[in-house]
Amino acid sequence: MDSLAQSLLASLDGLAADGRFRIRRDVERRLAGGVRVHVDGADLLAFCSNDYLGLADHPRVVEAFVTAARTWGVGSGASHLVSGHCREHRLLEEELAAFTGRARALLFSTGYMANLAVVTTLLGRGDRVFEDRLNHASLLDGGLASGARFSRFPHADVGTLAARLGRAGPARAMVVTDGVFSMDGDVAPLRELAAACRTHGAWLFVDDAHGLGVLGATGRGSVEAAGLGAGDVPILMGTLGKAFGTFGAFVAGSHELVETLLQTARTYVYTTALPPAVAAATRAALRVAQDEPWRRERVLHHVARFRHEATNFGLRLPDSATPIQPVVVGSEAAAVAGSDALRALGLWVPAIRPPTVPAGSSRLRITFSAAHEPADVDRLVEALAALAVSAPEAHAS
Numbered sequence: 001m002d003s004l005a006q007s008l009l010a011s012l013d014g015l016a017a018d019g020r021f022r023i024r025r026d027v028e029r030r031l032a033g034g035v036r037v038h039v040d041g042a043d044l045l046a047f048c049s050n051d052y053l054g055l056a057d058h059p060r061v062v063e064a065f066v067t068a069a070r071t072w073g074v075g076s077g078a079s080h081l082v083s084g085h086c087r088e089h090r091l092l093e094e095e096l097a098a099f100t101g102r103a104r105a106l107l108f109s110t111g112y113m114a115n116l117a118v119v120t121t122l123l124g125r126g127d128r129v130f131e132d133r134l135n136h137a138s139l140l141d142g143g144l145a146s147g148a149r150f151s152r153f154p155h156a157d158v159g160t161l162a163a164r165l166g167r168a169g170p171a172r173a174m175v176v177t178d179g180v181f182s183m184d185g186d187v188a189p190l191r192e193l194a195a196a197c198r199t200h201g202a203w204l205f206v207d208d209a210h211g212l213g214v215l216g217a218t219g220r221g222s223v224e225a226a227g228l229g230a231g232d233v234p235i236l237m238g239t240l241g242k243a244f245g246t247f248g249a250f251v252a253g254s255h256e257l258v259e260t261l262l263q264t265a266r267t268y269v270y271t272t273a274l275p276p277a278v279a280a281a282t283r284a285a286l287r288v289a290q291d292e293p294w295r296r297e298r299v300l301h302h303v304a305r306f307r308h309e310a311t312n313f314g315l316r317l318p319d320s321a322t323p324i325q326p327v328v329v330g331s332e333a334a335a336v337a338g339s340d341a342l343r344a345l346g347l348w349v350p351a352i353r354p355p356t357v358p359a360g361s362s363r364l365r366i367t368f369s370a371a372h373e374p375a376d377v378d379r380l381v382e383a384l385a386a387l388a389v390s391a392p393e394a395h396a397s
């Protein structure tokens, strides 16, 4: 074994010793909106997809994808600024801008790239960036890569944030938060964050990867649910691979914001454009999401049913009213054991461990979809009850 392999093996052994070694499972078949899957020779009921509205295999979305692939081919062939930007991209950007109530939107190939783009393009040395400590890794990486002075504030603690903003002086400042926290499911205190930003002249950037399509009276996300608009949240990021069931992401905001990202964001300029067929499929998904509001209502009903039944049998759950329902069990080993035991009962619920979540808060991360049946929710609750899965006091609400 060469010295590189030897050194890597030692690190990999360290991961395994810490209970943090991860494995991928090959999904052999995916049925019924992705909630019924065949994996490692077994049929499983899955509670681990972010396809909250069950749109990934919706006939209108699939048809739009196939028709566009026949018209445009599979790949876009070049970056947006060379020749990869097609009519489908332009129309989707216009429709996303209208949907989010912003002047313009700009497509990115992934949410990770969109988040890096926003923070590293708009901030640099001499600026300040304030991030919730539970923000998604891509937001934290953007903050670190930007060169701005980086400050992580305690989760949802607007008082501490406001005090730090007050001490920040005249530097340009951006406050960055998940709209819905991806591993906890709770919603950021957006009204309070917006007020603090207004008082201290900071820019508020909300990553609504998990809120868009699901929250708010019309599915426009956590910003709509908070009764806020573009004036309060000048920078909004949304992903397309979650409630819209496709792939990619966008940033929405003013003409000036979008033009700046388009001209200078390295993760926009130096990468191949999203396939036009993905843009076409997303346009269809955006229409279905609006034509079929029952999908949003259904997934939220599943959440309410789960919380009611789980609480009845004594499971303590953190405060989340979104399709992300974590059951915090503490150690890495407990999370893996819980996930394995559920899989033995035919249920797929992933174990989430550090560094994705803080040490000591490993968890089973349950996600619901409109593609689930009410009976699926009951089956999950019964399994959790049978296994006596329990959360340590510190993490229960």
Ligand SMILES: Cc1ncc(COP(=O)(O)O)c(C=O)c1O
Pocket: 109, 110, 111, 112, 113, 115, 136, 138, 178, 182, 207, 209, 210, 239, 240, 241, 248, 249
């Ligand atoms: C809050 C949040 N932001 C950004 C991303 C990254 O989006 P993408 O998967 O499109 O890269 C994710 C998850 O993937 C997420 O949960």
